[in-house]
Amino acid sequence: MTTTVLPRVTYLNVRTTVASWLLTKDHKRIGILYLLVVSFAFLLGGIFAAGVRIELTTPEGDFVSADTYNRLFTMHGVAMVFFVLIPAVPAILGNFAMPLMIGARDVAFPKINLLSWYVFVIGFLFTLAAMLFGGVDTGWTFYTPYSSQASNSNVLLTGIGVFIAGFSSILTGLNFMVTIHRMRAPGMTWFRLPLFVWALYATSLVQILGTPVIAITVLMLALERALGFGIFDPRLGGDPVLFQHLFWFYSHPAVYIMILPPMGVISEVLACFSRKSIFGYSFVAFSSLAIAVFGFLVWAHHLFVAGISPYSAMVFSFLSFAVAIPSAVKTFNWAATLYRGAIWWRAPMIWVFGFIGLFLVGGLTGLFLASLGLDVHLHDTYFVVAHFHYIMVGGAIMGYFAGLHYWWPKITGRMYSNGLGTLAAMLVFVGFNLTFFPQFILGYLGMPRRYHAYPEEFQVLNVLSSAGASLLGIGYTLIACYLLYSLWKGEEAGANPWGATGLEWKTQSPPLPENFAQTPIVREGAYEYAKRETKVA
Amino acid sequence: MAGHISPLRTYFAIFGALMVLTTITVIAAFTNLQAWNFPVALGIAITKATLVVLFFMHVKYSSRLTKLICGTAFFFLLILFGLTLSDYLSRGWFTAPGGTAAAGTRVTIGPAPQPAPAAEGRPATAPER
Amino acid sequence: MVSGIPLFPEQASTLAPEVDNLYFFVTAVTAFFALLVVVVVLVFAVKYRDRTGEKVGAPIHGSLPLELGWSIIPFFISMAIFAWATLVFFHIVRAPDQTLEVYSTGKRWMWRFQHIDGQAEINELHVPLGRPIRVIFTSEDVLHSLYMPAFRVKADAIPGRYSSIWFTPTQVGEFHLFCAEYCGTRHSGMIGRVVVMEPNEYQAWLSGGGSGMSMAARGEQLFQQLGCVGCHLPDGSGRGPSLLGKYGIQETLATGATVTIDDTYVRESILTPQMKLVAGYGPVMPTFQGLVNEQGVMSLIEYVKSLPRTGGPPAAAQASAAGAPAAAPAQGPR
């Protein structure tokens, strides 16, 4: 079952020319292509974040000018949201692992898969160009009329970039949905699917239904800015708040594009390292779908003080609470999964523990924001900033790293240092809390977000936050170091180093170009650890 | 490959029906139906679209999944329209005692035209495009 | 904690304790759940730790009662939060009847406040202690948001329409006033202070500065200068309807719809009069766009508000209720 020598032919070494990579239709290689671009975007976003945090160590705006600061956080948000978190888990880990997990030879449309990478890169290049030629300063939310009339930064170029990258996301979603429907191996019924696949399915639903709306919205914004259309122009009687409705119709569900796949990763890793079936499999599976669908009903909770009708606000608040329930179900099921498990503390699992703690805080503070009476005070303060970083960095990025650490041996055929992996997870956890917990306090004190300079009494907390950010930076750099090192000096991993179930562990590491020598036939559910002696290679 | 093959008759019949409906919708547009003009026009358009979907696009003979997907598109479109309008149409309801709207509410709803004025005589707000 | 690190904002309005109580409640509930999950996870992780990686876990697949329990209980708890939060919210958005009104416009990057007695100030707002204040505001360019953390109130300023916030200060002192909606370069400089004063000091302050002309008076002046008075005769015999006592009532439009005559409507009537015609009148009223600025519009609104229901001279604005020196009594249209 396991090979201890690196296999001869793998998807990595069948062909090694640059062209063979750039023209590949292999989902595994495309996953790696995404990994490269996304890591670069993450580095870039991190550098912008560093700029933000340095500026905020002092109350005066003395490190960079106000205009530069505004560009920094905008580009940070744009890079992190559209070019890191939305593609991170689905396009990197999903692309790599999902076809393996369902026993398919590839995704349904390999050419479209490659195309979506190119589309993504082109979108990214536009955005990069916008950044190089002076940046954007609208905030990642592009609110009109500022973005359409007042801003004199590269809104158009960035908008085009986001528009194009959106199509990449749509194509990936489409591809995954069809793949999951049509490419499952014989015997792989819906309720034998690994939960990561369920999560990706739910994600692709959101990508398909939501992303086109942001595309058209950005297009309208572009027409307004470039040609003087008047759809959101208050001087013509247009409603700037309509832009916000359309923007959040996508962007709220988009936060679930960011969190659902990491949630799926968590289910995989948790099951593997507790040596147990996930508690309440079908509830966890359906809660993904529920989140995807209900996620479309709550968008105006970003608009509570933006001038919408209070009655409508009430409806959206109610629905926001409702959408928290499926997340609650997931959380409790994860906790219950640990009960009477055989918990093996390996690096991926440590990331999972971190995820649970931080996602919890992030999700629960979402309830503060969903509460109408509190959101009036908290809206557009650092409380919101802390909320979404807890979910997006503490939750989603941690989940992404859990997955990367989990599948790394499969992707590369090499092991990294477990000790360093654990250390990095703990560094990031501590650094993270130090960075973002003070921001909850700042937020309740009333410090508005997107502020280049702030009243003096907020300084101490901001300094703490900046200190934490440096720790965070060290943690991430550490990951990059030992993972890169493992490529070169890492031990050979073998087909199944974690003793995991799941088809992806059935094939060699790194897998064959065509995934499986023979199409697998599936006879049981995804996490049947109990039925067998786990053997760790 | 076994796709459903409809008789030619069906296609021409559907085409005929579409033409008739087009004529009806034009006639209806020139008839004063009070508040009903818009719903009627929309109703006819939906009927026409349904015919195209069912027969030209063969959904009538397609799998449940295909039907489900068509339904999904329609459903989420309604969510977009419905929930957004839930804001716009209820903005007028909220009126504080004393007759003034609070918290940024627009005042009226319904058939009344809703101009949003724009002050021109304001100092220095030329957009810097 | 180290002294000097603020952890909690001042409570300086009647709304603040309401919001804070809610905040404590939500904090308690969520802390409970957070601790519950964290403790459970940690206990299991330690208790069932397996250092070899070779054992397998117990064959447990789930439990329907548990699933139902942990969906339904959180649901009801979150509904409790929802209900409470919504109550508080409606207190925040629904102003009481008798408020002292202050008009404001936001523009990049300052706030201009206009008291009905005529004083205008920039990035500063003086208000008396213990009276409900309502700030009615709009924006002249992009979105802004008027935010006073100590009072726990905030609303976006949107070009083309009026928003409002209200609060009753309960503490004398100076408080932050922020722009909370990103509006460009000096967004973080669009800040100021709210000065809450004892009522008598406030009176002194009011009489101290300013043009000495109340907004209603200024509005009346404009009403004359712009020639409104030529059409809007008090007895309704002019080309336009009489505006006496019109504010706050329902008006029937030519389209058959009704509107409440409020700030936004009066504003629209002045700037885009042809858009909503009053039943029985032709589209003769010219637009005053470009002839009157935001402050002027607000003054005109204040003037229309001050017009009494019956003939006679208008009650000298609500300002007198504040004990303010009666504004120069504004005359009704001749």
Added chain:
Amino acid sequence: MPDALAAHAEPHGHAHHPALQHHFQTMAQQQEAATLGMWVFLVTEVMFFGGLLMAYLLYRVWYPEAWSEGSLELDIRMGGFNTVVLIGSSLTMALAVRSAQTGAPRATVRWLLLTIALGLTFLVVKFFEYKEKYDLHHIPGPNFVFEGPQKDHLQIFFSLYFGLTGLHALHMVIGVSLLSVITWMAHRRRFSPEWYTPVEMSGLYWHFVDIVWIFLFPLLYLVDRAHQLS
């Protein structure tokens, strides 16, 4: 999954259709995947138009006068003619698919060519409509000209008119190009009753574009004509 035994699955066993891609097991699987993919794509298209339609809906509710005035500015004869043309092209497209299904390549090519011709007719008419608007300075933007109190709102109307019809026309252009390729393939006898997926897929796309127009016509050209007449 311990018992993930290797399937027999002789993927490259007996002779299979040349169009079968290597990662699919059977033609049926490949065909189902393509159909599903196309439908899902159409869902994204629906949502894409949905954003603009939402804006349309809001301003129609807010500014009914401007909407009826704007609608009167549009040429109902051209719009009506185009409606007939486009529905006709949907018919010819459906017949093209049918010919492909029944293995009649010559008929397929003929129907496809007719469809393309009708599509082009639509675009030409659309061009003249746009030109007229251009001459009247009804293109939204700084040079927008319109007499009357509703000017500003009419600009919004025309923004949405151009947004919606422009996007639709773009889809037509893409559709015509797509059909040209398909026609060429049909001409080369690439399709058979066993495999005509591309014809069917472009058919779905074409019908979708037709449906969009079925909505745009009454929404843009037929607003409230009756009330304005009286």
